[in-house]
Amino acid sequence: MSAAYPTIWRKPPQMIQARGLRIALAVGAVVYLVLAIGTIDVNWTRVIAGMERAQRFVAGFLQPDFTTRWRDISNGLMESLTMTFTSTVVGVAISIPIGVGAARNVAPRAVYLVCRSIIAISRALQEIIVAIFFVALFGFGAFAGFLTLTFATIGFIGKLLAEDIEDIDEAQAEAIRATGASWVQLINYAIQPQVMPRLIGLSLYRLDINFRESAVIGIVGAGGIGAALNTSLSRYEYSSAGAILLIIIAIVMMAEYSSGYLRKWVK
Amino acid sequence: MLRIEGLTKTYKTGDRALSDVSFEVPQGQVVGLIGPSGAGKSTLIRCINRLVEPTSGNVLLNDMNLPMMRTAELRRARRRIGMIFQEYALVERLTVMENVLSGRLGYVGFWRSFMRRYPAADIANAFRLLDRVGLLQHADKRADALSGGQRQRVGIARALAQDPELLLIDEPTASLDPKTSRQIMRLIVEICRERGLPAIINIHDVVLAQQFSDRIIGLQAGRVVFDGPPSGLTEGVLTQIYGEEDWTAMRNGAAEDAEAEAEDKAQAEKMLRAL
Numbered sequence: 001m002s003a004a005y006p007t008i009w010r011k012p013p014q015m016i017q018a019r020g021l022r023i024a025l026a027v028g029a030v031v032y033l034v035l036a037i038g039t040i041d042v043n044w045t046r047v048i049a050g051m052e053r054a055q056r057f058v059a060g061f062l063q064p065d066f067t068t069r070w071r072d073i074s075n076g077l078m079e080s081l082t083m084t085f086t087s088t089v090v091g092v093a094i095s096i097p098i099g100v101g102a103a104r105n106v107a108p109r110a111v112y113l114v115c116r117s118i119i120a121i122s123r124a125l126q127e128i129i130v131a132i133f134f135v136a137l138f139g140f141g142a143f144a145g146f147l148t149l150t151f152a153t154i155g156f157i158g159k160l161l162a163e164d165i166e167d168i169d170e171a172q173a174e175a176i177r178a179t180g181a182s183w184v185q186l187i188n189y190a191i192q193p194q195v196m197p198r199l200i201g202l203s204l205y206r207l208d209i210n211f212r213e214s215a216v217i218g219i220v221g222a223g224g225i226g227a228a229l230n231t232s233l234s235r236y237e238y239s240s241a242g243a244i245l246l247i248i249i250a251i252v253m254m255a256e257y258s259s260g261y262l263r264k265w266v267k
Numbered sequence: 268m269l270r271i272e273g274l275t276k277t278y279k280t281g282d283r284a285l286s287d288v289s290f291e292v293p294q295g296q297v298v299g300l301i302g303p304s305g306a307g308k309s310t311l312i313r314c315i316n317r318l319v320e321p322t323s324g325n326v327l328l329n330d331m332n333l334p335m336m337r338t339a340e341l342r343r344a345r346r347r348i349g350m351i352f353q354e355y356a357l358v359e360r361l362t363v364m365e366n367v368l369s370g371r372l373g374y375v376g377f378w379r380s381f382m383r384r385y386p387a388a389d390i391a392n393a394f395r396l397l398d399r400v401g402l403l404q405h406a407d408k409r410a411d412a413l414s415g416g417q418r419q420r421v422g423i424a425r426a427l428a429q430d431p432e433l434l435l436i437d438e439p440t441a442s443l444d445p446k447t448s449r450q451i452m453r454l455i456v457e458i459c460r461e462r463g464l465p466a467i468i469n470i471h472d473v474v475l476a477q478q479f480s481d482r483i484i485g486l487q488a489g490r491v492v493f494d495g496p497p498s499g500l501t502e503g504v505l506t507q508i509y510g511e512e513d514w515t516a517m518r519n520g521a522a523e524d525a526e527a528e529a530e531d532k533a534q535a536e537k538m539l540r541a542l
Contacts, residue, residue: 174318175356175422179429180346180373185380189369193360 060238061245069232069240076228077247080214083145083224088207090146091153096199098154099161100187105173106165115158122155131217145222149210156209160202161195168194197266204259208252215248268293269315269433269465274324276310276489284310285489288324292433295463297456299470299480299497303509307489308469312435315467316348317341328433346373349426351455353438355418357425359411363402366410366421367393370428389428396424400454416447423454434459434466441471445524446531448472452479473505474521 016022066073101107101115130151134144168191176190218226225244232240269292276285284307292298300308313319315326317333326333333344349370357366371389372380379385385393397403400420405413410421419439426434439455440448452468456479459466470476476483477497485493485500485508493504502514 169359171352171354171356172358175350175352175425176358176369176372178316178318178345178348178350178435179370179425180342180344181369181380182342182372182377184377185372188377188381189361189365189372190358193358196360 057238057242060240061242063239064243064246065237065239066243069228069237069243072228072231073225073240073244073247076218076223076225076244079142079145080211080218080224080226083142083149083214084207084211087146087149088153088203088210091150091210092157092199092203092206094150095154095157095161098158100165100191102158102162103165105168105170106183106187106191115162119155119158119162122151123159125151127152127213127217128220131220131222135221140221140223140227142223145214145217145224148217148222149213152213153206153210156206157199157202161199164195164198165191197263200266201259201263204255204262208255208259211255212248212252268329269467270325270327271315272325272327274311274314274326275322276307276314276319277322283489285314285321288486288489288491290484290491290494292465292467294465295459296482297459297466297468297480299468299476299483300486301470301473301476301483301508302486304471306486308486309437311486312350312437312467312469315433315435316345316350342373346429347432349429349431349434351419351422351426351434351436351439353441355415355422355442357410357418357421359409361410362406363397363408363410363413363421364393364406367396367424367428370425373429393424393428396427397421399427399458400424415443416451419443419447419451420454423451423458427458431464434464436466436468436470438469438471440475446528448475449528455479473500474518 013019013022016025098115098118101111102119104112107115127148131144131148134147138144138147172194173186173190176186181189214222214224215226215229218224218228219230221227225248229241229244229248232238232244271291272289274285274288275283277283288307288311300311302308310319314321314324315328315333317336321334324334328344328348331344333341336344358369361369365383368383368385368389371385371393375385375389394403394406397406400423402413402417402420402424405417410418413421422439434455436455439451443451452475455466455468458464468476468480477500480497483493483495483497483500484491485504487508492507493500505514506512
């Protein structure tokens with residue numbers, strides 16, 4: 001037998017060293033959770049009524065009615081798809097210069113701050129809030145939806161593109177800089193090839209987010225399939241609503257599958 | 268001709284990477300720059316084309332003083348300074364041809380470079396350079412489809428496409444195997460001879476440096492501690508640059524490497540003759 005090495009080993013605590021504090025925090029969290037749940041006021045009669053409604057809803061889902069409201073549905077769908085596609089294209093086009101400007105390693109400090117603020121504003125405001133604002137400005141309909149989704153796309157693509165540019169392999173940029181290239185040439189030769197596949201991937205991803213969002217913002221009046229869904233729900237036409245939801249699910253799945261495939265292809 | 272006078276670089280962190288470095292490189296001379304990691308070799312060659320801004324000192328390339336230049340002037344000077352990098356630093360997703368043509372970026376306008384419509388002379392020259400480094404048939408491949416040695420050849424072709432007056436070479440062989448390293452060094456030196464190009468090769472491998480350069484500059488903690496012919500690298504000098512080490516054993520190991528390479532060659536020739 002060799003010298004007495006310990007035979008018991010425990011993983012040392014990673015975040016909080018003091019044992020007392022660790023236990024106090026855990027107990028505190030549980031107590032808070034219990035108290036918080038206690039304050040939620042549940043109206044049981046209302047829940048039971050809701051269950052009944054849910055039953056009808058599920059029944060409507062099981063027998064979706066595509067035909068009765070087909071004109072509304074197909075108009076809403078076309079509007080949503082148009083809105084999705086145009087807002088993604090315009091949004092990505094605007095977010096490319098903003099994303100480049102928001103990358104610390106290629107933009108001067110002043111430009112960087114301006115672009116970061118634009119992105120921060122776009123990301124701080126949730127789509128529904130923006131939609132309510134644009135509906136108030138430009139009235140009900142797809143134009144408000146288009147503006148909302150474009151606005152949201154700028155924050156999303158701009159931020160992720162900027163982060164991607166900050167993560168590039170600097171050696172390649174250095175090599176291009178050493179040839180005497182100008183700033184635009186540097187972007188075109190050293191940055192673009194490195195970030196292009198991911199930019200395409202993100203744009204496709206945003207396309208399917210925008211479609212889903214178009215259904216949501218329709219509810220506050222920004223047109224599209226969401227408006228049709230809202231109408232059918234408020235008319236208690238659950239089988240039409242079921243049909244709309246099924247169509248949304250089908251389109252999102254299709255977009256998901258095809259964008260995954262395309263992303264693999266552009267590597 | 269390149270003249271460096273009193274070049275000093277102090278980083279923002281307060282680290283002094285170079286202290287008062289001065290030397291001259293005449294036309295056609297291949298200088299091996301050696302020294303331990305962190306001695307400032309990389310900083311020195313980057314201060315020449317201002318990828319790193321020097322704190323003070325002069326860098327005179329054919330009597331133009333680089334540290335004094337404004338952006339547009341600097342770009343014009345940079346295009347005459349070819350640079351070859353440690354990990355090749357090719358733009359991986361561009362084709363081999365685009366990488367070579369990127370050496371012309373300082374000479375053509377944005378639209379030409381954006382549309383990849385380079386002047387006929389540039390294109391012909393790029394093909395000639397690819398042929399020179401033995402990669403003519405790979406022109407349309409993506410750079411990341413090539414092996415390490417091939418990529419470094421593309422890096423060399425890119426630097427030469429600039430029609431340089433000076434080559435700055437940063438650890439050209441650090442990620443290559445011993446045999447490929449020798450081939451790459453041989454190619455670089457041959458090209459410098461062909462064109463009468465001065466070159467500064469920043470290199471870890473003392474034996475390679477001795478074998479392939481006309482002159483050695485030893486850097487230690489940002490100062491030049493040796494400047495002389497490769498034959499002047501005695502054990503005492505190496506100890507001064509790197510610290511205590513068994514230099515004889517290292518040289519013997521290197522000699523064995525060289526022998527093995529020669530044997531390989533003989534073997535290959537024998538096989539060719541047998542065919």
